[in-house]
Amino acid sequence: MKQHLRNIYRLGIKELSGLYRDKLMLILIIYSFSLGIYISAKAAPESISNAALAVVDEDHSALSQRLTDAFLPPMFSKVRYIPLDQVDPGMDKGEYTFVLVIPPDFQKDLLAGHDPALQLNVDATRMSQAFTGAGYIRQIADLEAGRFLAGDDSIVPAANLVMRNRFNPNLTRAWFSSVVQLINNISLLAVILTGAALIRERENGTLEHLMVLPLTPMEIMLSKVWSMALVVLTAGSASLIFMIQGVLKMPVEGSRLLFMLGMIFNLFAVTSLGIFLSCIAKNLPQLGILLILVLMPMDMLSGGMTPQESMPEAVRFIMQAAPATHFVSLSQAILYRGAGIEVVWKQFLALALIGGILFYFSLWRFKKSIAS
Numbered sequence: 531m532k533q534h535l536r537n538i539y540r541l542g543i544k545e546l547s548g549l550y551r552d553k554l555m556l557i558l559i560i561y562s563f564s565l566g567i568y569i570s571a572k573a574a575p576e577s578i579s580n581a582a583l584a585v586v587d588e589d590h591s592a593l594s595q596r597l598t599d600a601f602l603p604p605m606f607s608k609v610r611y612i613p614l615d616q617v618d619p620g621m622d623k624g625e626y627t628f629v630l631v632i633p634p635d636f637q638k639d640l641l642a643g644h645d646p647a648l649q650l651n652v653d654a655t656r657m658s659q660a661f662t663g664a665g666y667i668r669q670i671a672d673l674e675a676g677r678f679l680a681g682d683d684s685i686v687p688a689a690n691l692v693m694r695n696r697f698n699p700n701l702t703r704a705w706f707s708s709v710v711q712l713i714n715n716i717s718l719l720a721v722i723l724t725g726a727a728l729i730r731e732r733e734n735g736t737l738e739h740l741m742v743l744p745l746t747p748m749e750i751m752l753s754k755v756w757s758m759a760l761v762v763l764t765a766g767s768a769s770l771i772f773m774i775q776g777v778l779k780m781p782v783e784g785s786r787l788l789f790m791l792g793m794i795f796n797l798f799a800v801t802s803l804g805i806f807l808s809c810i811a812k813n814l815p816q817l818g819i820l821l822i823l824v825l826m827p828m829d830m831l832s833g834g835m836t837p838q839e840s841m842p843e844a845v846r847f848i849m850q851a852a853p854a855t856h857f858v859s860l861s862q863a864i865l866y867r868g869a870g871i872e873v874v875w876k877q878f879l880a881l882a883l884i885g886g887i888l889f890y891f892s893l894w895r896f897k898k899s900i901a902s
Contacts (some may be wrong), residue, residue, distance in 0.1 A: 537745055541753030545727055549761065557721070558762065562715045563769035570711035571704035571778055578663045584610045584626040585618060591637035593678050597630075600670050614857075617651060627653045628663060630671075640675060697783065697866045705780040710789075710834040712774065713861055716766045716793060717800045717854055718825055723758040724804030725817050728896075733813065737900075747897045751805055755889075758804075759797035766793055783868030792860045795878055797851035799885035806892040809899045833858045853888075856880045 549555060583606045587594050601609055612620060617629050631649035639646040650667060654660045698705055732735040740750055767790055774780050782789075807824065811817040829835070831845060832854035838846050849855045860877035863869035869879070 534746075534749060535747045538752045538756070541740075541745070542757035545754055546755040548727070548730070549723070549757075559719060559723075559765055562719055563712070563765045564773055566715060567708050567711050567769055567773050568777065571708040578605050578659045578666060580604060580607045581628060581659050581663050582610075582626045583628045583630065583667075584612045584617075586612060586614050586631040587630065588614065588634045589632045589636040593637040593640065593675070594632045596678060597632065597671055597674050600674050601667070605666060607748060621651060621653055624653065627656050627659055628667060630667065637678075640679065664873055685734070691838045699795060702780075708774050708778050708780060709861065709865055711859075712766060712769055713832075713834055713854070713858055715769075717764055717829070717857070718730060718821075719765070720758060720762045720797050720800040720824060721804035721807065722799040723761060724754055725808035725811070725821075727754050727758060728805060728808040729814055729817060741900060748893060751893055751896055754805065755798065755801045759794070759801050760883050762797055763790065763793055764901065766801040770900065782865050784864035784870070788871060788874075789861060789864045791862065792857060792874070792878065792881070795881035795885060796853055799881055799888050802885060802888035802892045803853075806888065806895055809892070809895040815869070824866060828852045828854045828893060831855075850880070853881055853882065853884050856884070 580603070582600055585598050587598065595836045598609055598611075610626070611628070614631065617631070620626050621629060629651040631651070633646060636646050648671060650664060652660050652664050664872070696798050707901070728737075731740070769788075769790070770782070770786065775782055790848060803824075808817055811820055828849075831841065831849050833849075834854075838849070838855070838859075841849075856877040860869075860874040860881075863877075
């Protein structure tokens, strides 16, 4: 038993040494858990920010001025007044994302009960702001017009809706997207590193050298699993502490140690999956294609991008067999809601079961590929 453990340890050190000499792979790891997390958190906010808005005011009334003054930073940049003939040229040049046209006699027609219309021109090529921004502008215009008709700044609604946002009071999207990106990168890098390590052994001919030594397929496979899992565990933990908590200022409600334990269970499953895929693929390009076919649907349907409750029942049932589904669930429960082991033990059990099954089939496939 001691000899088996010694072999697994030394083979794992060999894998770590080989990874250290692979500078391109090291750059990929560092980027994925640092700049990649930051870009994902900051690149495409759901709420609009500094949207370019221009107003064509043909009414010049108290109401039109009130509407214009309602579009404030940081959602909108400083409103620019333009004549009507500058709408198309300005939008063609990309100077404005939104142009609001207030027609003549707008206030007079509204007070007369004629239900006048405002025209909103939207540059829909700016997808990150077009749809959401149009909704904000409509809400602001309706609210200000209603307040103007009421004669004061208060409208008593039929029902008073009091919203209390839990776990993310300011609805900061970066807190959510950074954790989702971290979860996706953990699974992606674990599969890539493990699969690439085995394929490199095969392409370089060193796998045959290992097989003539007094080593078993189990020892070879376990060495790749623990070494690559250790790399991803270290990088993922550092990214959580220094990037997500440090740079992005996201508070972690639960235990970081419990999250790292969940990461270990997930890494056991996904590294086994990486071994299985590398036994099917004959080279690195084929492994890349398999990763697209396997990891992309798994990430999209795991509950990170869209809640599981919003998916069809059949999809939810099938995705219970994917380790990413349970890892996303336990990660969000621990990091966002401060859940303990008494809450997430089912996800831990599911990851252990899925990991054991994947490891068994990966070992079977690995032995078969060696024999052939």
